Amino acid sequence: MLLVSGMQKKRRPVVDYIEKVQRTVTPYMRADLVDWLVDLAVRYDLLSDTLHLCVSYIDKYLSVKPVIQSNLMLLGVSSMFIASKYEEIDPPSLKDFCDITDNICDQTEVVKMEAKILKSLNFEMGNPTAITFLRVFLGSVSEKQKTPNLKIEFLASYFAELSLLDYDCIRFLPSIVAASAIFLARFIIEPEVHPWTSSLCECSGYKPVELKECVLILHNLYLSRKAESFQAVKKKYKQHKFKFVANLPSPPHVPSYYFEDHSHIDEGKLNPKPDEISKPSAQSTMIP
Structure with missing residues (x-):
C-alpha cells in the first residue's frame, strides 16, 4: 500500500x-x-x-x-x-x-x-487510480460486515467516475478522490450518521477536513451543479446492475459538522447536529 x-x-x-x-x-x-x-x-x-x-x-x-x-x-x-x-x-x-x-x-x-x-508515460502503464484505492478502502469497511454493501460500492464508483469529468479534480490525488467518494456515498445512504469512521480514517490516512474540498466538488457533480451537460456517467449508473444509484436523492448540502476533527469517531456513534441536516427534496436529486 x-x-x-x-x-x-x-x-x-x-x-x-x-x-x-x-x-x-x-x-x-x-x-x-x-x-x-x-x-x-x-x-x-x-x-x-x-x-x-x-x-x-x-x-x-x-x-x-x-x-x-x-x-x-x-x-x-x-x-x-x-x-x-x-x-x-x-x-x-x-x-x-x-x-x-x-x-x-x-x-x-x-x-x-x-x-x-x-x-x-516512460512506458509506465500501471498508474494507480481512484479505483485502486477505492477497492482497498471499501475492503477495510467490508471486513467488519457480513455482506458487502453494494449500494455504497456502486455509489462510490459513480462518484469516482464523475470526478473524471471535472478538470478541477486533477489536483486531488487518486486516494483523496477515492476516500471522498466513500465519504459522500455513506452520507447519501445515511445522511444522519457520520460518514467517516475511525477504521476509514486509519485505512485511508485522511481526516474528514482533508476531504472537504473534494467531497463538495463531487457533491456538486452529483447534483448536476457542475458538468450538467455530460450525461454518460449518470446514464450508466441509472442501470439495474448498478442498483440505480444515480437516482438516489441527496440533501442539498453536506453539513460542515461532518468535516470537523473527531478523533473519537466510531461506527455509527457520532450523529450530526439536528439543524444541520436538510432532508432530500425533489429539487436536490439528479432525477429529471
Whole structure:
C-alpha cells in the first residue's frame, strides 16, 4: 500500500496543464472527450479500471504535449486502446476502436499515437487510480460486515467516475478522490450518521477536513451543479446492475459538522447536529 501511495504522487499529471501547456484545449473539451469515452467503455463493456487508466494517460500526455482540438478523439481512443490491452482479458481490437470513431481515426494514426503516449508515460502503464484505492478502502469497511454493501460500492464508483469529468479534480490525488467518494456515498445512504469512521480514517490516512474540498466538488457533480451537460456517467449508473444509484436523492448540502476533527469517531456513534441536516427534496436529486 505504501508503494502504491508513493507511486500516485510520482505518476500524477501536471495539475494545471491546461493553463501551462495547452493552447487550445479547454476544461469543457476535456470533459466532452471523457463523456464520449464513458459511452465507448459502456459499449464494449470495459472495466472501470480501464476507463480510469485511460483518462490518466490522457492527462499525463496533455501535461507534456500541446494537442489541437481535432486530435483529441485520436488521443482518447488511443489511450483507451492502451488501457484496454493492459486491463482487459479480451480487449477490443484496433479495428473495433477505429470503427467506433466512424473511421475518423484510422489504424495507422492510432498506432502512431499509441507510441507517442507510451513515450510520454516512460512506458509506465500501471498508474494507480481512484479505483485502486477505492477497492482497498471499501475492503477495510467490508471486513467488519457480513455482506458487502453494494449500494455504497456502486455509489462510490459513480462518484469516482464523475470526478473524471471535472478538470478541477486533477489536483486531488487518486486516494483523496477515492476516500471522498466513500465519504459522500455513506452520507447519501445515511445522511444522519457520520460518514467517516475511525477504521476509514486509519485505512485511508485522511481526516474528514482533508476531504472537504473534494467531497463538495463531487457533491456538486452529483447534483448536476457542475458538468450538467455530460450525461454518460449518470446514464450508466441509472442501470439495474448498478442498483440505480444515480437516482438516489441527496440533501442539498453536506453539513460542515461532518468535516470537523473527531478523533473519537466510531461506527455509527457520532450523529450530526439536528439543524444541520436538510432532508432530500425533489429539487436536490439528479432525477429529471
